[in-house]
Amino acid sequence: MERMALLGDEAVALGAVHSGVSVAYGYPGTPSTEILEYIQQFYQQGPLAVWCTNEKTAYEEALGASYVGKRALVTMKHVGLNVAADPFINSALLNIRGGLVVVVADDPGMHSSQNEQDSRFYADFAKILCLEPSNQQEAYDMTREAFDLSERFQIPVMVRITTRLAHSRSGVVPSPARQENPLLSQVDPSGWALLPAFARKQYAQLLLKQKDIRVFTEESPHNQLYVPNRGNPSSVPMGVITAGIGKNYYMENIDSLGEELPHLHIGVYPLPVEKIRTLAASVPRVLVIEEGMPFIETILRGILPHGIQISGKLDQSLPLSGELEPDLVRKALGLPSREGVHLPSLFSLPARPPQLCQGCPHGDTYASIKNILKELPDAVVTSDIGCYALGAVPPLAIPETIVCMGASVSMAVGASEAGKKHTVAVIGDSTFLHSGITPLIDAIARNVPITVVILDNGTVAMTGGQETVLSTANLPALIRGLGVDPEHVITIEAHRKYERENMEILRREFQYPGVSVVIAVRECLETARKKKSNKERAE
Amino acid sequence: MKYDILLCGVGGQGVLSIAAVIAQGAVMEGLQVKQSEVHGMAQRGGAVQAHLRISSSTIHSDLIPKGAASMILSMEPLESLRYLPYLSKDGVLLSAKEPVLNIPNYPDLESVLTVIQQYPHHRIIPALEIARKIGSPRSSNMVLVGAASKFLPLSPETLKKVIEGLFHQKGDGVVHSNLSAFEAGRRDA
Numbered sequence: 178m179e180r181m182a183l184l185g186d187e188a189v190a191l192g193a194v195h196s197g198v199s200v201a202y203g204y205p206g207t208p209s210t211e212i213l214e215y216i217q218q219f220y221q222q223g224p225l226a227v228w229c230t231n232e233k234t235a236y237e238e239a240l241g242a243s244y245v246g247k248r249a250l251v252t253m254k255h256v257g258l259n260v261a262a263d264p265f266i267n268s269a270l271l272n273i274r275g276g277l278v279v280v281v282a283d284d285p286g287m288h289s290s291q292n293e294q295d296s297r298f299y300a301d302f303a304k305i306l307c308l309e310p311s312n313q314q315e316a317y318d319m320t321r322e323a324f325d326l327s328e329r330f331q332i333p334v335m336v337r338i339t340t341r342l343a344h345s346r347s348g349v350v351p352s353p354a355r356q357e358n359p360l361l362s363q364v365d366p367s368g369w370a371l372l373p374a375f376a377r378k379q380y381a382q383l384l385l386k387q388k389d390i391r392v393f394t395e396e397s398p399h400n401q402l403y404v405p406n407r408g409n410p411s412s413v414p415m416g417v418i419t420a421g422i423g424k425n426y427y428m429e430n431i432d433s434l435g436e437e438l439p440h441l442h443i444g445v446y447p448l449p450v451e452k453i454r455t456l457a458a459s460v461p462r463v464l465v466i467e468e469g470m471p472f473i474e475t476i477l478r479g480i481l482p483h484g485i486q487i488s489g490k491l492d493q494s495l496p497l498s499g500e501l502e503p504d505l506v507r508k509a510l511g512l513p514s515r516e517g518v519h520l521p522s523l524f525s526l527p528a529r530p531p532q533l534c535q536g537c538p539h540g541d542t543y544a545s546i547k548n549i550l551k552e553l554p555d556a557v558v559t560s561d562i563g564c565y566a567l568g569a570v571p572p573l574a575i576p577e578t579i580v581c582m583g584a585s586v587s588m589a590v591g592a593s594e595a596g597k598k599h600t601v602a603v604i605g606d607s608t609f610l611h612s613g614i615t616p617l618i619d620a621i622a623r624n625v626p627i628t629v630v631i632l633d634n635g636t637v638a639m640t641g642g643q644e645t646v647l648s649t650a651n652l653p654a655l656i657r658g659l660g661v662d663p664e665h666v667i668t669i670e671a672h673r674k675y676e677r678e679n680m681e682i683l684r685r686e687f688q689y690p691g692v693s694v695v696i697a698v699r700e701c702l703e704t705a706r707k708k709k710s711n712k713e714r715a716e
Numbered sequence: 717m718k719y720d721i722l723l724c725g726v727g728g729q730g731v732l733s734i735a736a737v738i739a740q741g742a743v744m745e746g747l748q749v750k751q752s753e754v755h756g757m758a759q760r761g762g763a764v765q766a767h768l769r770i771s772s773s774t775i776h777s778d779l780i781p782k783g784a785a786s787m788i789l790s791m792e793p794l795e796s797l798r799y800l801p802y803l804s805k806d807g808v809l810l811s812a813k814e815p816v817l818n819i820p821n822y823p824d825l826e827s828v829l830t831v832i833q834q835y836p837h838h839r840i841i842p843a844l845e846i847a848r849k850i851g852s853p854r855s856s857n858m859v860l861v862g863a864a865s866k867f868l869p870l871s872p873e874t875l876k877k878v879i880e881g882l883f884h885q886k887g888d889g890v891v892h893s894n895l896s897a898f899e900a901g902r903r904d905a
Contacts, residue, residue: 182740182743182751184753207755208755208756210755288754288756288757288758289755289756289757341778341779342778344752344753344754344755345751345752345753345767345778346739346751346752346753347750347778348743348749424776425776425777425778426777429777429781502779502781503781503782504781504782515782515783515784517782517783517784517785517800517802517803517804517805518800518801518807518835519801520800521834524831526797526798527819527822528763529726529761529818529819531727531757531759531760531762532760532762533760533761534760534761535818564760639756639760640756641755641759714885
């Protein structure tokens with residue numbers, strides 16, 4: 178088949194399609210978003226690829242498809258797995274039927290994230306297999322293999338990628354596509370009801386499976402050990418363990434090394450303990466090059482004898498935070514640094530941080546809020562995950578807290594109940610649907626004085642403009658239905674030309690000693706621009 | 717043969733579309749390509765970069781090592797200076813002349829251009845001005861691709877074929893104006 182230039186995300190998507198996936202669920206999150214987008218763009222006749230309310234519903238919907246025999250893909254960014262953690266951990270105890278593959282894209286360096294947690298810990302915690310591709314071809318091949326492994330071991334299987342692979346494009350040669358699984362007409366429910374008595378049995382089964390899983394990863398060619406032939410093995414300064422794209426940075430520098438080092442590359446977890454011991458048997462030191470947290474490095478300390486020096490992030494051979502780069506690996510290998518050209522020392526280069534687009538509706542709503550806050554200096558403003566988080570930096574500098582999806586509403590509830598008179602939660606429409614509704618129910622149940630400002634641009638904007646799962650028109654009825662007094666569910670148009678009226682409404686609702694919700698509506702500029710250009714193209 | 721290009725600019729300028737044209741050209745000439753892009757938050761008016769690596773043999777790292785880039789290709793003068801540590805000592809520093817003034821502390825433009833001019837292999841291309849002159853202000857990106865083509869290890873005919881393919885759906889007029897932009901940029905470099 179012909180070679181295609183694909184992003185790592187796209188290679189995952191194509192691998193899933195060619196493995197006969199029937200449904201693909203997810204919630205947008207950088208750097209995972211392009212996986213579902215690729216299926217949506219190029220496979221409009223199927224498989225089904227849809228955005229869900231949040232990662233938990235996405236994961237559970239995928240589980241439902243697996244239960245009736247179909248192959249299911251579920252995608253998210255690393256912090257999304259926190260939201261889906263409940264079904265994720267429990268699903269390892271089920272007798273997975275149709276292959277269930279969860280692709281998690283980690284974001285070391287926090288290019289577009291709140292933390293740099295490493296999903297390999299989650300896979301280890303759940304006791305499932307985790308495949309970690311190092312290039313686009315492997316992203317394709319391993320996604321296909323993950324579906325087979327899921328059905329073979331009857332467990333969910335994780336594919337872990339990181340930003341630089343997700344968003345890097347290179348050649349992929351696909352292989353012939355496999356048919357979808359048939360829908361089971363008779364579904365066997367055994368192993369799918371986790372009542373304590375059953376769950377104990379299922380957990381015992383999962384523990385039993387570990388032996389076969391470990392035999393598999395020990396023998397898998399993805400965990401490749403290379404021991405160079407040499408006359409005098411005592412002179413080898415170190416062995417190298419790489420994982421994921423850490424291998425690329427090692428290989429980039431290998432020509433400068435002058436001698437071949439024993440090298441073990443890890444592509445599938447749990448770790449192959451025997452291969453690691455074989456590598457370590459002939460060297461005084463092992464250097465671990467892994468993208469993310471020191472996962473392998475930490476485990477090595479329990480596997481290898483004390484005499485062997487283990488280097489990596491914990492001994493600062495590589496930085497503990499941030500992503501790897503070829504030059505950081507070069508330094509860890511003990512090679513001299515290479516330099517480019519320099520700026521004149523007197524020239525200072527100002528930073529150019531991301532910012533709200535010129536004319537963004539969020540900017541107009543923030544301008545109104547900022548004016549009122551001058552009158553309410555004691556007010557607490559919590560906010561959330563999305564483009565509007567950019568309002569936390571000057572010149573706006575309005576949101577005080579940004580923690581995780583939905584936390585603006587719940588934190589406003591807590592601050593209000595702790596005694597703050599004016600608490601305002603600023604949240605986007607998609608984030609509100611994702612995780613803002615449940616804390617609003619808390620507020621309604623206890624009549625907590627908060628104002629929720631929903632910045633409704635009809636778009637999941639930060640991740641590139643996906644459509645919100647429910648349209649704007651549904652929000653007022655939804656919120657009134659939850660029990661907010663209809664007089665305090667108010668829709669405004671988020672435009673500076675209505676600033677005076679909008680300020681009046683916001684001022685009144687901020688002062689109202691009960692639950693109020695102001696929905697500030699105007700379409701995202703990028704969405705409007707895209708619609709216009711699609712329309713022009715159609716004409 | 718290996719040729720590493722660090723492309724940069726400000727989110728929204730279309731850095732990725734330039735990268736895509738050059739990468740596709742390299743693929744058409746049978747070369748290996750890796751292209752690392754920035755998606756997500758930075759695309760909202762922040763500094764963005766793409767690492768494009770072209771080689772006749774296997775490319776390992778998705779990121780360009782320091783001092784290895786054969787070219788910095790920038791859509792904005794200030795941004796062209798942000799990635800100098802990646803530029804090899806004999807690499808080309810090629811930037812559009814027109815600034816994007818979306819930060820309050822943008823330095824004096826003349827001083828930015830003067831810094832660029834201190835590097836031996838530099839080109840400052842008035843991409844927007846050229847694009848306007850040929851009556852196609854939206855094709856300043858292709859002016860830059862044309863200018864870069866003077867140095868790239870790819871035939872200009874290949875790149876023109878890529879441009880034709882890219883804009884073919886939008887009609888002959890759009891194809892023609894982008895090809896003119898490419899030629900004008902190439903003449904100016």
